[in-house]
Amino acid sequence: MQWVVVGTAYCALVYLIGAKQLSFGRGISKEEFGKIFGPATMHAIGHIAANISFAAVAISLTHTVKTLEPAFNVILSRLILGEATPLPVMLSLLPIMVGVGLASAGELSFNWTGFISAMLSNLTFGFRAVWGKAAMTKTLSSTAVYAYTTLISMIVCLPFAIGMEGPQLQAGAAAAIAKVGEARFYGDLFMVGLLYHLYNQFAFNTLQRVSPVSHGVCNVVKRIVIIFSSVLFFNQVLTQQAMVGTVIALAGTWLYTDLSSKHKHKKPEAGGGGKPATA
DSSP: OHHHHHHHHHHHHHHHTTOGGGTTOSOOOHHHHHHHHHHHHHHHHHHHHHHHHHHHSOHHHHHHHGGGHHHHHHHHIIIIIOOOOOHHHHHTTHHHHHHHHHHHHHOTTOOHHHHHHHHHHHHHHHHHHHHHHHHOOSSSOHHHHHHHHHHHHHHHHHHHHHHHHHHHHHHHHHHHHHHHOHHHHHHHHHHHHHHHHHHHHHHHHHHTTSOHHHHHHHHHHHHHHHHHHHHHHSOOOOOHHHHHHHHHHHHHHHHHHHHHHHHHTOOOOBOGGGOBOOO
């Protein structure tokens, strides 16, 4: 919850000091609000689902499952934006799926709560990427779209946070403060919220420049670092099968990136009259 609260406070502060282009940019119309409400809701649900998965299984498994995000983006991009993915590029996603299956089956901490939550996060983040891309216009930048996404996400999350965890928040905060101290507790909350907001803002800035599918694949690079960092810092043990599955999933991501790049830079064949041929 702190990531949307801190993120909203950050956007408001930046806007008030005059750096509007780094925040909300401008006011939005009812129509624009409607377009942003969808990805903002998916943003909120996706992060809640991911955090449930983190609590249920090893961090490495959650991020391995979330390498399936590009596959969800392929389907949703086709259904919502009408963007077709070439067959060779689409087939390159199969190793990712196989790798995730192997890693999940070989992970010692596997349980269905963690797996289903991670898959729900994939689905909602797929909708967030596709709908968020559609909400970006020439007059409403990716930074502004994400600022409003954060604000709306806070409004969506707040009632659930108060209703489900409100009675436990005070006791939980008191226990954490007793363990690490008040300054460390609030300082960590603030920094985690701020860094999480900035990470997602940069992700939206990237989304404005690439397709939702490529954006999902870019996220996998981040997951490579997180998977192996979790093994090092949290002493998590990867079985041989889980390790093989993770490597296959990451190799599939490289294959997708390579094929996608080649297709993107492939020149269309010339048709009659020197004009590009149309399908």
